[in-house]
Amino acid sequence: MFLTYTIKLVGFFLSVVKDLFDNSILAYQISEKNDTKLVMDNLSQVFSKQSHDCILHSDQGFQYTSRIYKDTLESLRNYNFSFS
Numbered sequence: 001m002f003l004t005y006t007i008k009l010v011g012f013f014l015s016v017v018k019d020l021f022d023n024s025i026l027a028y029q030i031s032e033k034n035d036t037k038l039v040m041d042n043l044s045q046v047f048s049k050q051s052h053d054c055i056l057h058s059d060q061g062f063q064y065t066s067r068i069y070k071d072t073l074e075s076l077r078n079y080n081f082s083f084s
Helices: 036-049 067-075
Strands: 002-009 012-019 025-031 054-058 079-083
Touching (some): 025 036, 036 067, 067 079
Parallel strands (some): 002 054, 054 079
Antiparallel strands (some): 002 012, 012 025
């Protein structure tokens, strides 16, 4: 299972995908804007590295409930998503 989240730093936003099996950071992206593009750019890094089945877990922030996020994950057979 991978955990996805976005953190606000001073003037920047950090999007992180963390592997909960070994606590490693699989991908991260930094942006001045907290938007869906930040999350999707970060996930594209994960998609290029991971080929096995996984679950992407996140909160219900607007980036993770957007149509593009859901459509992208639904189009990939080996990725599922869950929300807290």
